Structures are given as structure tokens and as C-alpha cells.
Amino acid sequence: MQALVQTLIYGVETGAIYALIALGYTMVYGVLRLINFAHGDVYMIGAFVGFFACTQWLPFKDLSQHPEAAMLNVVLALVTLLLSMLICALLGITIERFAYRPLRNGFRNADAHFWGFVIALPVTAFAGAMTTTKRQGVFLFAGVVIGFIMRPVMAYLAKRIKPSGSRLNALITAIGVSLMLENGGINIFGADPKFIPDILPKRQFNLFGLVFDSSGLIILAIAAILMALLRYIVLYTRPGKAMRAISHDIDAAKLMGINTDRVISFTFALGASLAGAAGFMVAAFTNIKVVPLFGLQPGLKAFVAAVLGGAGNIPGATLGGLIMGVVESLVASKFPQWRDAVAFILLIVILLVRPAGLLGKNTAEKV
Amino acid sequence: MRWLLGRIGVVVLTCAILLVANRLIIDNIKEYYVSVLVLCGLYATLAVSLNLINGITGQFSIGHAGFYAVGAYVGGAWTMLIRPLVVKSLPILQTGTQIGDHLNLFIALVLGTVCAGLTGLLVGLPSLRLRGDYLAIVTLGFGEVIRIVILNMDVVGGPRGFTPITELVNNHGIPLVWIFGLLVVVVAFSRNLLKSAQGLKFLAVREDEIAADAMGVNTTRVKVTAFVIGSAFAGAAGVLYAHCQTGITPDSFDMNTSIIITTMVVLGGTGSISGSLLAGIALTALPELLRNDFIKEYRMVIFSTLLVVFMLTRPQGIFGHREIALPRFLRRLGRKGEPNP
Numbered sequence: 001m002q003a004l005v006q007t008l009i010y011g012v013e014t015g016a017i018y019a020l021i022a023l024g025y026t027m028v029y030g031v032l033r034l035i036n037f038a039h040g041d042v043y044m045i046g047a048f049v050g051f052f053a054c055t056q057w058l059p060f061k062d063l064s065q066h067p068e069a070a071m072l073n074v075v076l077a078l079v080t081l082l083l084s085m086l087i088c089a090l091l092g093i094t095i096e097r098f099a100y101r102p103l104r105n106g107f108r109n110a111d112a113h114f115w116g117f118v119i120a121l122p123v124t125a126f127a128g129a130m131t132t133t134k135r136q137g138v139f140l141f142a143g144v145v146i147g148f149i150m151r152p153v154m155a156y157l158a159k160r161i162k163p164s165g166s167r168l169n170a171l172i173t174a175i176g177v178s179l180m181l182e183n184g185g186i187n188i189f190g191a192d193p194k195f196i197p198d199i200l201p202k203r204q205f206n207l208f209g210l211v212f213d214s215s216g217l218i219i220l221a222i223a224a225i226l227m228a229l230l231r232y233i234v235l236y237t238r239p240g241k242a243m244r245a246i247s248h249d250i251d252a253a254k255l256m257g258i259n260t261d262r263v264i265s266f267t268f269a270l271g272a273s274l275a276g277a278a279g280f281m282v283a284a285f286t287n288i289k290v291v292p293l294f295g296l297q298p299g300l301k302a303f304v305a306a307v308l309g310g311a312g313n314i315p316g317a318t319l320g321g322l323i324m325g326v327v328e329s330l331v332a333s334k335f336p337q338w339r340d341a342v343a344f345i346l347l348i349v350i351l352l353v354r355p356a357g358l359l360g361k362n363t364a365e366k367v
Numbered sequence: 368m369r370w371l372l373g374r375i376g377v378v379v380l381t382c383a384i385l386l387v388a389n390r391l392i393i394d395n396i397k398e399y400y401v402s403v404l405v406l407c408g409l410y411a412t413l414a415v416s417l418n419l420i421n422g423i424t425g426q427f428s429i430g431h432a433g434f435y436a437v438g439a440y441v442g443g444a445w446t447m448l449i450r451p452l453v454v455k456s457l458p459i460l461q462t463g464t465q466i467g468d469h470l471n472l473f474i475a476l477v478l479g480t481v482c483a484g485l486t487g488l489l490v491g492l493p494s495l496r497l498r499g500d501y502l503a504i505v506t507l508g509f510g511e512v513i514r515i516v517i518l519n520m521d522v523v524g525g526p527r528g529f530t531p532i533t534e535l536v537n538n539h540g541i542p543l544v545w546i547f548g549l550l551v552v553v554v555a556f557s558r559n560l561l562k563s564a565q566g567l568k569f570l571a572v573r574e575d576e577i578a579a580d581a582m583g584v585n586t587t588r589v590k591v592t593a594f595v596i597g598s599a600f601a602g603a604a605g606v607l608y609a610h611c612q613t614g615i616t617p618d619s620f621d622m623n624t625s626i627i628i629t630t631m632v633v634l635g636g637t638g639s640i641s642g643s644l645l646a647g648i649a650l651t652a653l654p655e656l657l658r659n660d661f662i663k664e665y666r667m668v669i670f671s672t673l674l675v676v677f678m679l680t681r682p683q684g685i686f687g688h689r690e691i692a693l694p695r696f697l698r699r700l701g702r703k704g705e706p707n708p
Contacts, residue, residue: 167499
């Protein structure tokens with residue numbers, strides 16, 4: 001019995017993380033009907049920002065040598081949390097601006113610029129890798145030139161096409177962005193595992209024979225605060241109201257004078273910042289190794305959580321995340337080798353039994 | 368009668384070309400390039416078979432590696448586990464002789480194809496009720512579940528991988544004929560399907576499911592059929608893969624593999640058989656032939672960037688729904704000099 005309750009507690013802690021990520025999926029799905037596959041990788045970037053902040057950017061003190069510096073570390077950890085959220089929000093906005101918006105509104109000159117340079121980058125890196133260190137400046141210049149050459153080529157291509165409204169194209173684009181972030185991460189950060197050192201003092205509390213970890217409680221508390229904040233933003237502020245309007249009917253929202261592009265950017269920023277916070281907290285408080293594929297499994301599981309609660313439904317994502325975490329830790333305690341299959345089996349079952357999710361509304365498809 | 372003779376002629380000619388090409392290739396080409404050829408053939412087969420589901424029937428599936436894995440493991444299980452038991456009563460299955468090797472591979476191929484097809488039926492029946500992005504996610508999920516199930520099967524080695532299936536690798540040359548034979552069969556099958564009345568149903572489901580339903584097409588049946596055929600061909604490719612490799616692990620069939628196959632179909636043009644074929648060959652061969660560490664290292668980044676850029680600028684892929692056919696190409700060349708009608 002006690003072991004069961006203990007498992008449930010761990011499940012809720014994991015579930016809180018899944019819920020934070022799932023909120024991003026569900027908000028984006030709500031406004032765009034798009035499965036933002038790259039969301040799990042935003043979570044990974046959050047963890048990497050946390051890693052670099054904790055080891056290089058910020059003056060964290062080693063607690064084993066300076067036990068009196070705990071307060072300083074707490075403040076710095078909060079700063080890191082905000083930094084992760086900020087950088088992830090910017091990343092989310094960038095992804096939306098250059099990958100998803102061209103799909104909606106058509107490929108503009110600015111997009112041609114951006115992708116021209118993205119294509120030129122590996123060419124430059126290739127040229128750089130082929131030469132001695134002396135000439136690398138020349139090749140950097142060549143890369144910029146290639147970027148400029150690519151731009152009109154892409155712009156020419158762009159003029160010939162219309163925006164495609166297909167949801168499948170959006171999904172493939174999202175998968176592509178996710179792969180870009182993962183493999184770009186492998187090339188930039190390296191595939192070797194990285195660990196965030198213990199930055200906060202760790203304690204364990206015993207209550208009724210149950211063990212509570214301080215790190216788990218911190219994760220739960222911060223997740224609860226962030227979710228409350230999100231609820232406030234969505235329900236009681238103007239951008240939140242606009243978000244709800246868009247998810248209700250995007251065309252009507254446009255007619256009412258809502259700048260839908262800006263609100264969609266805002267939605268991506270919100271979702272990505274939650275994922276960034278989750279990434280940092282997991283990396284910092286659970287001693288897990290940070291690798292570029294860090295976000296793959298949690299991302300998929302959080303997506304399952306979002307579908308479980310009802311895609312597009314914000315309370316549903318929280319509920320789905322918690323259920324997902326609890327179910328996973330229950331299964332993992334009995335059959336650890338099936339841990340990763342649980343999410344997919346759960347997903348298959350939900351989609352077959354109740355595709356709209358637990359809290360979602362069933363809508364019939366009209367001809 | 369003339370039709371039948373023509374068909375038989377094509378088959379005989381293809382076999383002859385394959386055998387002659389095989390002799391030439393084995394005698395003259397370095398082993399490394401043979402392995403590149405093997406991979407090209409396999410990936411082209413996978414891409415064309417996935418194109419049957421994604422392009423021709425329009426049901427977006429991204430879990431193709433799962434069926435590839437089923438084929439590979441079933442084929443491997445035949446050669447490594449079951450054949451040694453059967454060989455005592457059927458000495459013809461002894462490996463090492465020409466006929467024994469071919470017969471073994473054939474039995475493995477049949478078993479792998481059937482099992483992968485059955486798995487496709489099992490996966491397809493429930494999940495094809497969904498459509499669009501949800502279908503994609505569920506197939507991805509099934510692909511992963513298949514991988515995890517194999518990971519937990521101790522009979523086939525689990526995470527350690529299957530012990531080397533080397534008996535046929537040594538006589539390389541044998542797999543090559545089979546691989547390209549399979550490729551020809553898949554391409555011919557897809558092409559003939561598109562030309563037949565049955566194929567029109569598949570296209571109708573892709574173009575407008577509701578309209579097809581209203582015209583009396585049993586859409587569920589068509590979708591499941593496409594799924595089963597596509598998975599069966601993937602399974603056949605898996606069997607051959609298992610017999611060309613020195614060992615297979617569940618990691619060879621992970622999500623990345625599925626996504627690479629999907630990329631080939633999408634870049635080649637969803638619905639274009641020749642597009643998938645060429646994309647499958649090009650995307651396998653280019654990174655291998657431009658063999659330096661840089662391309663190897665950045666291969667996936669380049670793939671994914673290409674995928675995104677293509678989706679934004681040319682979402683229908685390089686060839687779109689069009690095919691490259693030799694006769695039409697020749698006709699167009701011939702027409703060059705004439706004035707336009």
C-alpha cells in the first residue's frame with residue numbers, strides 16, 4: 001500500500017512535467033489545429049540553456065564547498081528558470097515565424113532570406129571544415145554570398161506557389177523542424193551526455209512513512225504556479241481572450257480585428273516558455289543526462305497527454321499530463337521494460353475509443 | 368495471348384538483365400559499392416511501398432520501419448531458429464549450395480512478407496478509422512510499439528540484437544539479385560495498380576474520401592488493402608536487409624528510419640512512383656558516395672532542412688503526381704523538331 005502511494009507521488013511529479021509540456025501542444029493545437037512536433041525539442045533547448053547557465057554563464061557556487069551560498073544559488077536558479085523560459089519563448093516565436101507562418105500565409109521575401117541563409121550555413125561549415133583554420137574567414141564570406149544567391153532563387157520559387165492549407169504539409173514541416181533541432185543539437189552541443197550539478201540543497205522529508213523529495217516538491221510548486229499564471233493569462237487578459245477567440249473560429253477572429261499572426265506568435269511563446277521551464281527543472285532536479293534527444297520521449301508522451309485530455313483543451317492537458325505520469329510510473333514499477341510503450345498504447349486506445357479526449361467535445365465532420 | 372506473351376517476355380528479360388548485371392557487378396565492383404547498391408535497392412523498395420500508402424491512397428503513415436522490422440526479424444528467425452530444426456528432415460534446405468541458398472531466402476521472404484502483411488492488417492484495421500495527422504501519430508506509435516515488443520523478445524536477442532545472419536552475406540551476389548528483383552516487382556505492381564480499375568479506387572480515396580464513399584467505393588477496405596500491401600512489401604525488404612547485414616538490432620528500425628523513408632516519399636513527390644524510386648536511390652546513395660565525415664555528420668540536418676524548405680516552397684515534392692516514363696520522354700524528344708500543333 002505504502003509502495004503504491006509512493007509510486008503515485010512519483011507519478012504526479014512526472015505528470016506535472018508532462019502537463020507543462022502538454023499545455024504547449026494543446027494551445028498550439030487549439031489555435032492552429034497543428035501538432036507542433038518541434039515542441040519536445042524546445043523542451044530540450046530549455047534543458048541545454050539550464051545546463052550552460054548552471055555551468056558557465058552564471059556564478060553558481062559549489063554547495064559542497066560553500067554551504068553558506070545556498071541563498072545565492074536559489075536566486076540564481078530562479079534567474080536560470082526565467083532565462084530558459086525567455087530563450088525558449090524566442091525560439092518558439094522563430095519557429096512559428098519561419099516554418100509555420102509561410103505555410104499559412106505564403107512564402108514571403110523575408111522567409112526566402114531566412115531559409116537562404118539556413119541552407120548556406122552547412123555549405124559554409126562544409127567549406128570551413130575542408131580548409132585550414134587560416135582561410136575560414138574567406139569561407140564565412142563565401143557562405144554569406146551563397147546566402148544572398150540562394151535568396152532570389154528561393155524567392156523565385158516562392159512566387160510560383162500559393163500557400164498550402166494542408167494539415168499534412170504542416171505536420172511534415174513540424175517533423176522537419178523537430179529533426180533540424182535534434183540533429184542540429186547533436187552537431188552543435190555534441191552527443192555526449194551532460195549533467196547539471198546539484199545547485200540546490202537536497203532534503204528528504206518523511207511523512208506517514210512516505211518519502212518526499214525536496215526537488216520533486218519544487219517541481220510541483222513551480223509547475224502549479226506556472227499553470228495558475230497561464231490560466232490567468234488565458235482567462236482574464238486581452239491576448240488570452242484573443243487566443244480563445246482564434247481557437248473558436250480563426251476567420252471570425254480576423255474579421256473582428258484581431259491580429260491573428262501576433263496572437264499565434266504569443267501562443268507559441270507561452271507554450272514554449274512552459275516547455276523551457278519544464279526542461280530546466282527536469283535537467284536540474286532529477287540528475288538526468290542532458291542530450292540532444294532529451295526531448296524526444298517526453299515530447300511524445302506529453303503529446304499523448306494532450307490528446308488524452310482533449311487536444312485544444314487547456315484543463316484537459318493538465319489532467320492528461322497527470323494521468324499519463326501516474327500510469328507510466330505504475331507500469332514502470334511493475335514492468336520497467338514496457339515503460340516507453342505505455343504512452344503509445346494509451347494513445348492508440350484513446351484515439352480508437354474516444355478521439356476527442358477525456359474533456360474534449362465530439363464534433364461530427366461535415367461534408 | 369499476345370498480351371500474355373508480352374508479359375512473360377518482360378519477366379524473362381528482367382530476370383536475364385538482373386542476372387547478367389549481377390555477374391558484372393560482383394566481378395567488377397568493390398564490395399563497398401555493392402553494399403551501397405544493396406542499401407539503395409532496399410530504400411527504394413521501402414519508399415515505393417510507402418508511396419502506395421502515403422501517395423497513392425493518401426493515408427499518411429509514418430511508422431513504416433515497424434513493418435520493415437517485422438520482416439527482418441521473421442526472416443531472421445526462419446534462417447537462424449527454424450531452419451536448423453527443419454533441415455534434418457529436408458536436406459535440400461542445407462545452405463552453401465546455390466539451390467539451398469535461394470530456396471532458404473525464398474521461404475524467408477514468403478514468411479516475412481506474410482507476417483508483415485498480417486501485422487499491417489492488425490495495425491491498419493483499427494487505425495485507418497482515423498485520418499490526417501492523427502493517423503500519422505498512431506502509425507508512429509504502432510511503429511514504436513513494434514520496436515519495443517521486439518526489444519523485449521529474448522528469443523531474437525532483445526536489445527543485444529540478432530546474432531549475425533552471415534550465411535548468405537558470404538555469397539554476396541545472391542541478395543543483390545533478390546533485392547533488385549523485389550524492387551522491380553514493387554514498381555511493376557504499383558504501376559499496374561495505377562493502370563487498373565482497382566487503382567482508380569485508391570486514387571479516388573486520396574482525392575476525396577467522402578465523394579469516393581458516395582460513389583460506392585468501400586473506402587475502409589481500400590485503405591486497409593493499401594496498408595497491408597505496403598507493409599507486406601516493407602516486410603519483404605526487411606527479410607532481405609536481415610540477410611545482407613552482419614546483424615540486426617531493434618535500433619536499426621527506430622523512428623529515424625521511418626522518418627527517412629517518409630522524407631524520400633515526400634521529396635520524391637507523394638503519388639509519383641518514379642519520384643519515390645529516384646528519391647530513395649538518391650537520398651541513400653548521395654550521402655554514401657559523397658563519403659566524407661562532414662556529410663555523414665550533417666546528413667540528418669541536411670535532410671531535415673531540405674524537408675522543411677521543400678514543404679514551404681514545393682509541397683507536392685519534386686515530381687508531384689507526375690511520372691517519368693521512358694516512352695513519353697522519347698516521344699517528347701522526337702517531337703522537338705516538329706512545329707507545335
